[in-house]
Amino acid sequence: MKKAKVYGFAGKRLDTGETTVREAARKPCAEVEDWKMARQKLIAMEGIMPRRADRGGPQDHPCGRRPRPGEARTRAARMILRLATAAMVAAPALAHADILEVQPVTDDVWAIVGPTEQRSPENLGNNATFGLIETGAGAVLMDPGGSWKGAEMLHAVIRGLTDQPVVHVINTGGQDHRWLGNGYWQAQGATVIASEAAVADQRARASMQMTALAQLIGDALEGTEPSFADVTFTDAYTLELGGLRFEIVHPGPAHTPGDSFVLVPARDTVFTGDIVYVARLLGVGAQSSISGWPSAFEAVEATGAAHVVPGHGPATTMEKARADTYDYLMHLRAEIGALIDEGGDIMEAPQVDQSDFAYLEQFEALAGRNAQMAFQQMEWE
Secondary structure, three states: OOOOEOOOOOHEEEEEEEEEEEHHHHOOEEOOOHHEEEEHHHHHHHOOOHHHHHOOHHHHHHOOOOOOOOHHHHHHHHHHHHHHHHHHHHHHHHHHOOOEEEEEEEOOEEEEEEEOOOOOOOOOOOOOOOEEEEEEOEEEOOOOOHHHHHHHHHHHHHHOOOOOOEEEEOOOOOHHEEEOOHHHHHOOOEEEEEEHHHHHHHHHHHHHHHHHHHHHHHHOOOOOOOOOOEEOOOOEEEEEOOOOOEEEEEEOOOOOOOOOOOEEEEHHHHEEEEEOOOOOOOOOOOOOOOOHHHHHHHHHHOOOOOOEEEEOOOOHHHHHHHHHHHHHHHHHHHHHHHHOOOOOOOOHHOOOHHHHHHEEOHHHHHHHHHHHHHHHHHHOO
16 A cells, blocks of 8 residues: 655644555544545545544644635535546446456456357347457457447456557457457557458458348447458468567468467467357357368467467366367267268258267257258268
């Protein structure tokens, strides 16, 4: 706690030592080197006002003078205004706390975890996990949010974590929540980075994604327009910022054709985008690669990072990431491969045994569809 020297009225020293702001404010006739700061800390942080007796009467006022008429009321009004303003600034972050959960990962690194259910007017398309790293030269955001308003929601949360501006946004793939918030961040001055394969996928599916979002989040889509990366790369890109190195790698197709992961060696952290799902069953879609996805995971695993921030679900370990993503993919491939070898058809695919993974959220909604999509792709391998 901040230390403050204590004086009597008219500047007479009462104590040759030092005391805390709290103690100073409670001493009769006390005056602190920054008296206003002491009072503000007591009110804003502890909800305590110095007792009337401790504040002294007019003849022994802390400032050594009689207060002017109405001065105490004016100061109180100003304090109330300051507190009200602070509350207004904090309100947006608090309002989004039930949608986006902030999870500290390691030094200056956070996972911002969205819900596992479908996109909605409440989550604004932010049904995914995002990553944030603060550096001395600005913050880096992994994925921008699923809409303009979704990006605004993310920004409100980020303001509660760092005073640094977001200067770079990395798109880790082609799903809507990995890029449709780009326009918002570019308007704030951020540079967006993505793989060439991700941008190609975004362009190819933009119209479809916008149409689907209009149905899912309704009027909350207002202001959202497709906007693409400022910087693109083929296989890998290195960003140096604030003494940290961000190694952005596109290992090949996984959940989407342009999926990338971001390794930050100094923080022993990897942000995986949709290559990794935790606590929620992954989705195999028409844009996914059931053959390439396991290899993409192996590339993430090869980083050996201690901290894994997935594309869906909370930050975790590599062991848990393997259990919920890689093991499921390999199990699904084995079951569908056996069905194909036995001469089965795609209508039988949803009946293959996936019960070992029924503990994952969205299992009932996605397991059957995943099996059919895997069959459709593996039939021609």
